[in-house]
Amino acid sequence: MSGNSIGQNFVVTSFGESHGPALGCIVDGCPPGLALTEADMQRDLDRRRPGSSRYTTARREADEVQILSGVFEGKTTGTSIGLLINNTDQRSQDYSNIKDLFRPGHADYTYQQKYGTRDYRGGGRSSARETAMRVAAGAIAKKYLQQQFGIEIRGYLSQLGPICAEQLDWDEIERNDFFFPDAGKLTALDEYMRELKKSGDSIGAKVSVVATNVPVGLGEPVFDRLDADIAHALMGINAVKGVEIGDGFAVVTQHGSEHRDLMSPAGFESNHAGGVLGGISSGQPIVAHIALKPTSSISIPGKSMTVQGEQVEMVTKGRHDPCVGIRAVPIAEAMLAIVLMDHLLRHRAQNLDVTSPTPVLGMR
């Protein structure tokens, strides 16, 4: 398998560049019988869409997805689902000036070196524009997981630069432009972003994503542990530099007596593990956090190189998000959904005939 597919039994394969005619993906392995329309995907596409708030890029894309196959009379048929989104607001001329430049902190240099060529318009394939298809595919997984098992997958911005959420109000998240769960800090966020825009700089962020009602048993040790596959999927999102499951890096200074989640007939008494033990879901909520770097597309000049090896000082023009972490929330949800869906199918493949285990701890 080359690198544009993810999953083993629920497989998403994508194509498309920032400024090409269209983006698309194929979702292979979706069980038949799922009611599915474009509207099921559009909600999350709209949440991710550029131009949806003043804090994100000014590029405007309708991001209207079309279902080209795999759905008949409103339901999935079990065959491969073709999805397409036409690019409508690509302005390639914006980018002709960077044809021979490597923007620092971007993939320009590595794509050029790897392939000996690159589509330099807006980053080409390395642009986060490609994540629209992940969101579309993830919405199918989300719907299936929700309908069949009541699994809910929700993300939020847990930190933007120095501003941390101290409240986790799930209702608040969809009310503001930041996917931020702490209403008391929205003013601070707004001020911070205004200052940031003025400065021409960008900022990092932390996004958290949680899945509830996940059945016990998902994950295929020893290499395709559920947490390993979640790490793969989340680290594969543009700009992500770190992934945590449960307590994450806080475990470095924890003692075993503090970290281990004790069990009683009522269930686990804590969730330091983040819902995964030995690489297999425990029935507790799956909790993951990711760190997103500040975009390198800023208007502050920086030293860089031309393709020919000459030193230059450059400024990134174009339309960019000052904090790419914000729009990463629906992307992280989508990737977690894809992983859970894939593992659900893998689990089923092996275990259908096993007598369902006793639901100890009230968890199944």
Added chain:
Amino acid sequence: MSGNSIGQNFVVTSFGESHGPALGCIVDGCPPGLALTEADMQRDLDRRRPGSSRYTTARREADEVQILSGVFEGKTTGTSIGLLINNTDQRSQDYSNIKDLFRPGHADYTYQQKYGTRDYRGGGRSSARETAMRVAAGAIAKKYLQQQFGIEIRGYLSQLGPICAEQLDWDEIERNDFFFPDAGKLTALDEYMRELKKSGDSIGAKVSVVATNVPVGLGEPVFDRLDADIAHALMGINAVKGVEIGDGFAVVTQHGSEHRDLMSPAGFESNHAGGVLGGISSGQPIVAHIALKPTSSISIPGKSMTVQGEQVEMVTKGRHDPCVGIRAVPIAEAMLAIVLMDHLLRHRAQNLDVTSPTPVLGMR
């Protein structure tokens, strides 16, 4: 593919339980012509071996690996390499008392729920004993990468509980029992571990791993980015709860002007990215960090459950490491080696005929 394989072109598939007769793995895709003997693997196996210091488990295993195929007259033939390590010090009777118990913080519960059964002896397949095969397979990748490209992969313990390394002295690492790069803190470490053993508790740790001389261009966007596959491999190590590439979670509070690595004809001026841009290696050192939880195998009593759903209080007996992070150093190196090897082969597959790109920045 089920879950006991890792890699696409360089594929490692493993088997074996903590207290079964043997562990083994098959390494498929190793190019022919590599000089290989058991001794090439034994060095790293010895570094990982239980019983090698007073800070690790008292279980004693020779961990002698045998090559059963794929090597002829001292060189690899290009066919699959079979490796075997016999278990010699398994004491199954140690574990009969936990047959019907779920040890808190262990995989007992999730394995039982997933499979409806489990090999309870020493954790069975969920035991870190299995990582011996990863170290053996990784040693093959390490040797190949070193010989063909001069790639060096080295790890160290960067933090044990509250004690952080402040010096990075590569020579020091192999001199002490902790793989610790800061000689000035060894006494503190020794004292900390003695106290910990007395208390019967365990502690978390942070391990860092670095690969140098990595060619530009490894990584297959958009899903099998090099960093995504590294995250998959490292999060798949027992007890790991977090993975960082480069600056990792520190990026959350960084500005773009601070994070982006500027470029000059002499090369990159910094390495916040950790050697990966857009999911492709940049030629800079690959830098990754992992957080390892404190083992739940401690002698402090904790509430747990029986398989039948009854409340119990239990103490984990047996021979365990108070800090599993220490022995994780060679394992993390091995996993990074396996990922780099796989991506090297994948890169080659696609790009052989491409004219080698101009080695700008002195990096190829």
Added chain:
Amino acid sequence: MSGNSIGQNFVVTSFGESHGPALGCIVDGCPPGLALTEADMQRDLDRRRPGSSRYTTARREADEVQILSGVFEGKTTGTSIGLLINNTDQRSQDYSNIKDLFRPGHADYTYQQKYGTRDYRGGGRSSARETAMRVAAGAIAKKYLQQQFGIEIRGYLSQLGPICAEQLDWDEIERNDFFFPDAGKLTALDEYMRELKKSGDSIGAKVSVVATNVPVGLGEPVFDRLDADIAHALMGINAVKGVEIGDGFAVVTQHGSEHRDLMSPAGFESNHAGGVLGGISSGQPIVAHIALKPTSSISIPGKSMTVQGEQVEMVTKGRHDPCVGIRAVPIAEAMLAIVLMDHLLRHRAQNLDVTSPTPVLGMR
């Protein structure tokens, strides 16, 4: 991986139904730098196209392929290539009468039983219409193999019902509507087909496909032998019931002294093996043959069942080829091209550093 992908390093994933809005595929793993336009694919698409001769279905499709990604400034970039063909002549109303019927000899029954539903319009996903994407993807592989290695892949109709080709005139093949290499039998073929059309029946066929200038060494034993993967790809073409490599079933009555291809400094003295020894290409022409069943879409009434389990007698209406084998020629070529391309990349992955073997026998 679910079933709509083929290949490991050169991966083709397809979607689309006979009467949906469009067909498409993603070609992942194509090396960068290959000059590619729609015209490169159109020639083979036209050869496969319905309505191109009086001997094939009356359905008329332009089969115009669009490249949506992976090509920049006329060359492949190394990223995934998205291809799309809109369906233009679907007449779904033709098929409403078979909604509740299982046409005998078709996939109606098995799709319905497998998925619990089916897109009954023209066979939905089971229609050979889907093979248009294989031809488009195969054309990319063909061009690459031709340009880089001079590999030529050509097919022909070797038998139609009782009429066997006795001459193999490569120039003749593209001159007639049958891809038939024996001009002397064209009148007989024409008469046979006229009679067949009158009778309302259909006929089986044998198609042969040959690849020349294939490098020695392609194939990955022991399971992904080159011949095994060719068998997989060719048996996966609609209506194929048999695959032969080299002498095929004739070997059953051969002696070893007759079958083995003797070697001399000038090369092999015969090619009973069909270019594959031990699952690896020998440098001789790869020769494969396939048997295609007569389509079950005929106007002769036959007993069948409704979805509800009632007995019916039915006649297949719609527009069908009386001999599906004819149009299978470009499809077989495409599948062989995809397999060779994939194996070329797999071979490269493992062997780049191996000293190129001595070109004994003048074969490299």
Added chain:
Amino acid sequence: MSGNSIGQNFVVTSFGESHGPALGCIVDGCPPGLALTEADMQRDLDRRRPGSSRYTTARREADEVQILSGVFEGKTTGTSIGLLINNTDQRSQDYSNIKDLFRPGHADYTYQQKYGTRDYRGGGRSSARETAMRVAAGAIAKKYLQQQFGIEIRGYLSQLGPICAEQLDWDEIERNDFFFPDAGKLTALDEYMRELKKSGDSIGAKVSVVATNVPVGLGEPVFDRLDADIAHALMGINAVKGVEIGDGFAVVTQHGSEHRDLMSPAGFESNHAGGVLGGISSGQPIVAHIALKPTSSISIPGKSMTVQGEQVEMVTKGRHDPCVGIRAVPIAEAMLAIVLMDHLLRHRAQNLDVTSPTPVLGMR
């Protein structure tokens, strides 16, 4: 994935050479709870074993398989199963004389060219000795399929050179040394083989394999059709040059009115399709045939080459089967079992939640 694995959800990965210390394989994805001992595999290993009759090679191997993991207290645990067979009768000195020779019709030349080296002892990895592991792994699949679904997989020798079976007496097959189903022709077979041995030549054969009680619905179109995967698995057996499903090459001269299997409430009225329609099992018996070439290991001199490119005349010494087709019977059964098992798991992955379709035609 490199080439030593087969399957997606039920994955068999093998290693081992003809004259190395041992052969082995890992079976990954076997559901938990299957009762399994070495004896379950030994029966088929004994059927395949060399030296078991006067018509096969004189090499004597006990072929005693050991289970090294994945089974606990007599049942599979759902983790990877490690299997090992030690080689006991390898006589490497037999082969030193062919070190620098390419035996005509063998893989010597292609292995040498592909890898630049080869284990020349008995063919190394290209030896059919490797198929012992396939038989062992296949026995696990066979047992599972039999126990869970009553699926029976049985093979027989349908033709040896000019001698065709005209009776299909299932009871007879295991009574004679040929797996031949027609007792009336055993004398002729015996005479034929005696003459053949005297002549020092070898002969081809045809083997048939049938699976009954296969559920409807197995197969993943469009590329991983059940028949395509069967073709892959069977063509991947040493010496196989052709694969047929159902009527196979006989379809070339059939009419649609003759080939299509009509349906009535009592079931299908014939089985020309061989149990697969549109790449999905129909519930009818799966029927496949393979053509096995005569081994090139014969004592009749033949022209060949040295590694250095010099012409030689050579005779193959060593201990060889005059008709390798005979012992291929249990191998073909094993490969069919592995494919069916894999597809059963893949089918389950996607379809668990689908309402079981109405069992029309009495086939489910």
